[in-house]
Amino acid sequence: MNMNLFCLILSLPMILVCGLSNKQLTRINRIIMNPNIDNKSKNLIESVLYKHYEKWAIEIGSNFKKLHYYKCKHIPYYEISIYSRKGLLDAIKCYSPTKESAMFHLFAIHHIRGQLYRGMTDLSPITNVPKKQLLRKGTTYQKAGHNNDMLNQKMISDNNNGDKNKELWEYIEETCDPFTRRCITYKFDYDFNKIRSNLEVSRLMECSEETVRKAILKYFLNRNLGIVLVKCIRGTKVPLNPLP
Numbered sequence: 507m508n509m510n511l512f513c514l515i516l517s518l519p520m521i522l523v524c525g526l527s528n529k530q531l532t533r534i535n536r537i538i539m540n541p542n543i544d545n546k547s548k549n550l551i552e553s554v555l556y557k558h559y560e561k562w563a564i565e566i567g568s569n570f571k572k573l574h575y576y577k578c579k580h581i582p583y584y585e586i587s588i589y590s591r592k593g594l595l596d597a598i599k600c601y602s603p604t605k606e607s608a609m610f611h612l613f614a615i616h617h618i619r620g621q622l623y624r625g626m627t628d629l630s631p632i633t634n635v636p637k638k639q640l641l642r643k644g645t646t647y648q649k650a651g652h653n654n655d656m657l658n659q660k661m662i663s664d665n666n667n668g669d670k671n672k673e674l675w676e677y678i679e680e681t682c683d684p685f686t687r688r689c690i691t692y693k694f695d696y697d698f699n700k701i702r703s704n705l706e707v708s709r710l711m712e713c714s715e716e717t718v719r720k721a722i723l724k725y726f727l728n729r730n731l732g733i734v735l736v737k738c739i740r741g742t743k744v745p746l747n748p749l750p
Contacts, residue, residue, distance in 0.1 A: 589625030
């Protein structure tokens with residue numbers, strides 16, 4: 507057995523109680539850098555790192571929630587901690603030090619923060635949007651609600667197109683990342699008529715107008731749904747492309 511690994515195993519009880527010392531972290535780096543490390547040893551190292559850094563990762567999540575109070579106020583701490591732990595696990599799996607003095611926490615912090623931002627996007631409810639923004643005067647939904655007869659006639663005449671819209675929205679729900687999906691939901695109604703500008707969507711999403719524009723454009727083009735953009739931009743009533 508590798509001597510560094512043997513020493514690490516002997517010190518496991520103390521590590522679980524007091525944490526890792528700098529000397530032990532150096533020993534761990536040395537073991538990971540060994541090209542002949544076996545899976546059993548690697549799993550042991552990963553377990554030690556996780557046990558040592560778990561509370562630290564959860565604390566980062568707690569501070570993240572405080573820092574982004576408005577965006578995270580509806581997200582429970584325990585859900586934030588799940589993303590913190592996921593970021594820690596990702597960091598452990600990807601950790602590949604090039605020198606014995608490498609500091610794992612400096613590497614892990616980027617993975618943890620990345621997962622926290624993803625969690626903030628995934629878990630932020632759409633109901634955070636002010637009601638008056640969602641019920642803007644003159645939107646397609648309000649106009650339709652004022653005249654049920656006209657709505658029924660449109661549903662009959664556009665039945666086939668409505669089926670395609672339903673299929674497309676289901677496809678977007680399955681394939682779109684949370685950020686872009688929310689941008690699309692805010693920008694278009696069910697029939698993909700534009701109800702908000704990129705600037706208005708950016709204010710709701712608290713990001714730049716260019717970020718919104720690029721996210722929507724990239725998704726539709728990458729999914730071979732460019733014809734939807736033609737309809738949205740020009741306002742033309744053209745049939746939707748079949749889904750890829």
